[in-house]
Amino acid sequence: MNSLKLAEKRHSVREYKHKKLSEADRQYLDHLLIEKPSIAHASNLEFHFVEDGYDMAPLLEGVAGYFGMMIEAPHYYAILCDKESVCSKLVGYVGEWLILNALKEDIGTCWLEVINSDEVKSILNIDSPKEVAALIAIGYGKKELQMSTIYATSGSGSLSSLTDMGYPNIDPHNQKGPVSYRKPITELVYLNEWGNTPEIEELERMGIHEALFYMRLAPSYGNRQPWLFMIKNNQIDLIIKKTDLIAKTVQCIDAGIAMFYFEVGLHDIGIKGGWNLSNFKADYDIPESYSIVGRYEY
Ligand SMILES: Cc1cc2nc3c(=O)[nH]c(=O)nc-3n(C[C@H](O)[C@H](O)[C@H](O)COP(=O)(O)O)c2cc1C
CATH class of the missing domain: 3.40.109.30 (putative nitroreductase (tm1586), domain 2)
Structure with a gap:
């Protein structure tokens, strides 16, 4: 699949099958991270794989995710870097490279904001002087899911407020696919x-x-x-x-x-x-x- 086709297929997955990654897919991701793009070689980014995502998600509520609302997933990557701008740019560059490569194996992902790095480190038992810049949820997406289902449970102050934050075009009553608006x-x-x-x-x-x-895209x-x-x-x-x-x-x-x-x-x-x-x-x-x-x- 060429790069454009892959990127067109990409979207944030917010509902996952309750199933861990296969051993083969785990190894695929591990292997990818050994071969990070050359731009990252000068940096000292750290990727921590979180094995027990469903146990951790409730603990991370309030400290990660938009408005502290965690997305439950079988696994997460915590990406750590120094608290300075070049390193944070590399988190975006390499994190998205990982996401597109994961998609090649039909592994779903979603970037998650980290609100309190120290608390996230303590919950995930990560011993590092670096900052957790972001989490990436990892797992197999529920393909049949429609947008309406994602937002069905949203009440006031919950996911529905995301329409102001990043989903201005969401019609909560039904959409064919999870494609977000892009500027011309x-x-x-x-x-x-x-x-x-x-x-x-x-x-x-x-x-x-x-x-x-x-x-x-x-x-x-x-x-x-x-x-x-x-x-x-x-x-x-x-x-x-x-x-x-x-x-x-x-x-x-x-x-x-x-x-x-x-x-x-x-x-x-x-x-x-x-x-x-x-x-x-x-x-x-x-x-x-x-x-x-x-x-x-x-
Ligand atoms: C740095 C960053 C942080 C994000 N944090 C969250 C988050 O905490 N919760 C969430 O549901 N989506 C999060 N997203 C996903 C964006 O909302 C999503 O990528 C955007 O709306 C475009 O939709 P798409 O990924 O489906 O194309 C984040 C994206 C980025 C780049």
Whole structure:
């Protein structure tokens, strides 16, 4: 399956079969993590596999998941890194790489926000000076499930409030598939200067439209899709709309996820290059509420 097909199939799985991963799938994931993408080699990310997810989920209620609402799953990965922005970007990049590879074996996943890292470490018995940046729920999804079922039990203050946070297009009465809204690519790109949206034909001429179609499938916290790409000369800056309402770590994870997708999209169409994750200055005007989080040089 090519990258685009795989990403189109991807969605957050929030209901799992009450069944542990097979030994073969466990080994597949273990093996993957030995071969992390090269961008991660400089980092010291730690992945902790949580074997007994259903026992841990009630204990994690309040300290992980949107509004402290945990998603029950047979397993989780806790991803740990240093509390600084480059490392958090790598959590997003490598975590999403793991998620897409898991999907190749029909293993379902869902990113989960960590609200209190120290408590999560203590509950999961993780002895590390690093911070738990995120959890990823792991298991086999209930394929037949429809959106309406996911939200059927939501009362006030529970999952229903997620419609404000990331599911604005959910019709609680029925949907065919669990596909979340994505912005059109023209809302994602500026050319040469802030506010200058290129025509699709221009992006086609530059050859990057396919990479953008691919990257728009990237997941983000609350489905905010906070990203913008500034194309200028031989570099493309990834810019994120900042907010005080969401933890910095989470915003950096979103950035890392976007970088991963965009890079795969560019490599697929033969544009080589790589991300610079820090130390960049804008040579164009950029509003205060936005920040450059990565620069792709090719
Ligand atoms: C950093 C991050 C944290 C997330 N945290 C949660 C969470 O705590 N609970 C949840 O149900 N979904 C969580 N999500 C999943 C997003 O809501 C989801 O990816 C987005 O709405 C797009 O939907 P899709 O993944 O089905 O395409 C998180 C996603 C990211 C990237």
